Amino acid sequence: MTSTAIAYAVPFRLDRSRAPRVHRLVNVGDEPVHAIRVTLLGCGLLVPVATDRLEPGEALSISVIASELTQNAIAVVRWFRPSREEYLWRFSF
Template sequence: MSETATAYPVPFQIDRTRAPRVHRLVNVADESVLGIRISLLGCGLLVPVATDRLEPGEALSLSVIAAELTQNAIAVVRWFRPTREEFLWRFSF
C-alpha cells in the first residue's frame, strides 16, 4: 500500500486594503515560492506580473485597471514549490 501525500495549502493571502486598483499577493507559507506568473481572465487589464522568487512574508503588488472588475475577472496564479512541483490557483476580485 502506498502512502498518500498530505494536502498542500495555497501559500498566498490576498491583501485588498488598496483595492480596487491594487491587490497584494502575500506569501504566508513557511517556504519560498518560485517562478510566479499572474494573468487576468475576463474584463480588465493587469500589469504583467512575474518574479523568480517570493520569500515567506514577502508580497507582490498587482495593479489592475477595469471598470467592472469585481464581476468579470479572475486572476490565475502559477508558481513552483522548491521541489519544482507546479501549482495553479485562481481568485476573483
C-alpha cells in the first residue's frame, strides 16, 4: 500500500528559557491551532492551560509547580487543526 500523504509536523517549539517554573509553547507552524489543552502526567501541579486559538508566531505560557519535575512528569498537549483533526504531543521536563 502506497500513501502520498505528507507527514504533519508538530507545530510547536518549546521555549525553556524561563524553566523550570514556566515553559512557553510557541506555534511555529503555518496555520492556527484550536482548542489547545495541556495536562500534566506524574508528580507536580500545572496551572490549568486552555485556549481556543493560537495563531502562528503566538505563544502560550505553561506554569508548573513541582519539586522533582524533571524526573517525574510529562506534559501532554492536545489540539485541533483547522480541518478539525485532533492531535496529541507530549514532552518531558
